[in-house]
Amino acid sequence: MKSVEITKDVYRLGVNIEPGNLFEGIWSIPDGTSINSYVVRGDKTAVIDLTQDKDDFPRSISSQMDEIGVNADNIDFIIINHMEPDHTGWLKDFRSKNAEMMIYCSKKAVPLIKEFCGIVENVHAIEDGETLELGQGKTLQFFDTPNIHWPETMMTYLIEDQILFSCDAFGSYGEVDDTAVFDDQLSDDQHEFFEKEALRYYANIVASFSTFVERGLKKLSELQIKMICPSHGIIWRENPSVIVERYARFASYMKGPACPEITVIWGSMYGNTAKLVSEVIKGIRSEKVPVHQYRVPEDDIGFILADAWKSAGIVLGMPTYEYKMFPPMAHVIDDFNRKKVQNKKAFRFGSYGWSGGAEKELGTATENLKWEFLESVEWQGAPGEEEMKLAYQRGKELAVLVKEFAGKNCE
Numbered sequence: 426m427k428s429v430e431i432t433k434d435v436y437r438l439g440v441n442i443e444p445g446n447l448f449e450g451i452w453s454i455p456d457g458t459s460i461n462s463y464v465v466r467g468d469k470t471a472v473i474d475l476t477q478d479k480d481d482f483p484r485s486i487s488s489q490m491d492e493i494g495v496n497a498d499n500i501d502f503i504i505i506n507h508m509e510p511d512h513t514g515w516l517k518d519f520r521s522k523n524a525e526m527m528i529y530c531s532k533k534a535v536p537l538i539k540e541f542c543g544i545v546e547n548v549h550a551i552e553d554g555e556t557l558e559l560g561q562g563k564t565l566q567f568f569d570t571p572n573i574h575w576p577e578t579m580m581t582y583l584i585e586d587q588i589l590f591s592c593d594a595f596g597s598y599g600e601v602d603d604t605a606v607f608d609d610q611l612s613d614d615q616h617e618f619f620e621k622e623a624l625r626y627y628a629n630i631v632a633s634f635s636t637f638v639e640r641g642l643k644k645l646s647e648l649q650i651k652m653i654c655p656s657h658g659i660i661w662r663e664n665p666s667v668i669v670e671r672y673a674r675f676a677s678y679m680k681g682p683a684c685p686e687i688t689v690i691w692g693s694m695y696g697n698t699a700k701l702v703s704e705v706i707k708g709i710r711s712e713k714v715p716v717h718q719y720r721v722p723e724d725d726i727g728f729i730l731a732d733a734w735k736s737a738g739i740v741l742g743m744p745t746y747e748y749k750m751f752p753p754m755a756h757v758i759d760d761f762n763r764k765k766v767q768n769k770k771a772f773r774f775g776s777y778g779w780s781g782g783a784e785k786e787l788g789t790a791t792e793n794l795k796w797e798f799l800e801s802v803e804w805q806g807a808p809g810e811e812e813m814k815l816a817y818q819r820g821k822e823l824a825v826l827v828k829e830f831a832g833k834n835c836e
């Protein structure tokens with residue numbers, strides 16, 4: 426990977442976490458993801474966010490710094506927008522090469538820098554809106570943007586060039602090639618890819634903090650922004666409002682209504698519940714509502730979360746297991762609670778052997794999600810004609826309801 430000058434004396438340095446790894450140790454990234462760091466040069470030099478202490482990442486970032494004549498000895502400031510180790514894993518080692526490098530961070534980051542890196546000297550806690558002049562027409566301004574997605578998160582704005590270094594906000598999954606770091610270097614297919622990966626990134630990483638995203642967006646709305654430089658994914662230069670609007674849309678789905686789509690998630694041990702899946706889907710499709718379908722535990726929770734986040738309607742198909750929900754579905758519902766997949770229209774169907782129990786647990790488990798359920802279809806043993814018919818009907822009913830309820834705020 427090579428350094429890229431994104432505007433005069435401002436550089437993007439980057440590495441890619443390769444496909445096959447898990448992001449945050451949980452989330453699948455079949456197409457990898459980038460970690461971006463930035464350098465701003467005036468009379469003084471600042472590096473904005475670093476990289477993870479993993480594989481050859483520090484070596485790669487060092488060699489990209491060499492390309493532009495920057496190294497630990499001549500960097501004056503390290504700006505830490507966010508303390509998560511994918512950006513700061515290298516901080517302790519890097520800073521040990523030159524203890525004079527001044528660290529700028531939010532107040533809440535100070536104890537984290539001490540505990541994660543053992544660094545206490547030359548750490549400056551910013552005031553919201555504070556500026557730092559680097560000289561040569563480069564002035565950085567810092568904004569507290571708490572809880573997008575850690576409490577200590579801040580963003581850095583380069584006033585003269587109108588560039589926002591947003592760290593995790595406005596990020597997406599997907600490897601980035603140093604020959605195509607900007608939105609305007611992408612094909613339509615690649616744009617579509619990054620749109621999907623931005624949604625998945627949002628649903629996996631940021632969703633539960635949607636209220637704070639909305640607050641942050643309001644605060645940033647006063648800035649003139651020519652370019653958005655996140656710490657994951659591509660740089661938005663041709664049209665930065667695309668990613669801002671996208672994040673605003675994603676955040677709004679928490680309160681609902683989301684898009685006129687339905688996500689069907691189902692699991693079945695012996696095929697009794699499975700038999701109704703295609704009927705429900707036929708019912709939904711009869712109303713021309715798009716369907717996303719996932720089976721648990723086979724399918725990946727990161728993808729399920731993304732489609733569920735965006736859908737106004739959710740269907741759950743699961744049997745009873747040991748007097749409760751089928752465990753892989755209980756896991757999905759638990760994640761829906763953690764990520765606040767709220768305000769949906771929903772429907773559940775499933776088989777039981779003797780007394781049931783899944784339905785009762787589902788009621789309790791979704792209490793905080795503010796979902797409105799259609800009447801469930803539940804039966805003992807194998808499904809009959811009646812259940813098959815009801816499955817189609819409920820699919821259709823849900824689709825009609827979703828069309829009425831869903832927002833227009835979707836592409």
Ligand SMILES: Cc1cc2nc3c(=O)[nH]c(=O)nc-3n(C[C@H](O)[C@H](O)[C@H](O)COP(=O)(O)O)c2cc1C
Nearest residue numbers: 693694695696697698744747748777778779780781
């Ligand atoms: C391990 C296990 C635990 C079960 N626990 C219950 C239970 O607590 N209550 C009940 O009514 N049925 C229970 N059942 C029966 C299933 O709910 C029933 O076989 C159902 O038809 C399975 O649906 P499926 O074919 O979609 O997996 C259990 C079945 C298995 C295999």
